[in-house]
Amino acid sequence: MMKLKLLVIPASWIAEDNAAVQASQETANPLSRSQRFNTKKHTQAEIEEAIPDSNVQHANPPWMPYSYTLWHSLIAKSQGLATSHVLKMPSVLCDDLMLLHCSWLRSGRFPSYLLNPLVEDLKSSRTGRKLMSLLDGKQRWFIRLDQMSPKDSPLGGDRPSTTIQEVITKIASSMRAYGNLQWATQAEERPWGENRANVQLILNPWNDKMDPAREFRVFVPPPPFGAQRKRWRLPYHFDVVLQDDGSVQLVELNPFGAMSGCGACLFNWIIDARMLYGLEDAGFAIVLDEPM
Incomplete structure (x- = not known):
């Protein structure tokens, strides 16, 4: 049985990652994406190296x-x-x-x-x-x-x-x-x-209570090889926002996968591939100004 582990990310790590990407824009070979967090649009070769299991099909997912x-x-x-x-x-x-x-x-x-x-x-x-x-x-x-x-x-x-x-x-x-x-x-x-x-x-x-700082992204990976879903067969992720009363509201659904144009938020599609694709224990990531 898989477990859920809490991942606390210092805000300074996010700031450093953003600064590195910003600095690269002024070089001869600028980076078009974050190198640690919220990565997207990886190549098929990158994700296949991270997850070589042939049972997982890697492709740029449809939007419709x-x-x-x-x-x-x-x-x-x-x-x-x-x-x-x-x-x-x-x-x-x-x-x-x-x-x-x-x-x-x-x-x-x-x-x-x-x-x-x-x-x-x-x-x-x-x-x-x-x-x-x-x-x-x-x-x-x-x-x-x-x-x-x-x-x-x-x-x-x-x-x-x-x-x-x-x-x-x-x-x-x-x-x-x-x-x-x-x-x-x-x-x-x-x-x-x-x-x-x-x-x-x-x-x-417009809703002033829709605070991006209280949004969470939930990843729903492909089903295990051989398993079948009766109603929905595609992997996806969805965003929810936490309200003052503790309830959550659905924001949107998006395609799943390292090759998609959807960012991994506080994760990295390649570094955290096995977790995001449901092959290891799941993680719940939050950002704090100071680590606990």
Whole structure:
């Protein structure tokens, strides 16, 4: 029987890891990811060396089964949302947002000749008319796309959105959101007869109690070789947030695996591979300013 072990990680270790990655950006061979914590997008060779067992299949997992909108009802119920909205983004808007993102990367700003027409075109669409009734400058919303939220946007990506222009500029200045838009144009996982996957914009009421510092990531590895799951056959991980009353709320589901684009948080997909893949005792990791 497997046991659960507590892993206490000093905050200084996280800071040192982040500093090392930041310093590498100024070298001739910059690192694109953390070297100890929250790693992702490993190669097949890396994970096969860590877990050579041929019974474990290593591949870049699909996104569709973990799409936020597929689990939206469950997430909304878990969070007790009184209202929530899912809107299909017009394909032309997605293309324009990708162009706007390229402009942002070049200049760090949004030229008015690109931004203003995009805002007006969106307002004239069916999706835009719905958005105008929600983004009235008063109501506060948490926004995200099916795969990612634009929380990495330097234009308030981690703050509530109240206007259409805020939504556009946050998405267009986010590498995470750009990855979602790009995936939609290239995805093999697309509706039958469509030349791209749909991109959905989700608006949930902003909740000040959704504290990232109290979020936990739970890893559900592949089943042991020969075992069968009757209802769900894919490995996955899900995020939950701890509330003041001790309850937890579901945040999202994501693909599992070292080759996925999903970070391992306080673990490393390669160093901690046997633990994360369920081959050794599980670990419960927390960060403290000072170790116990």
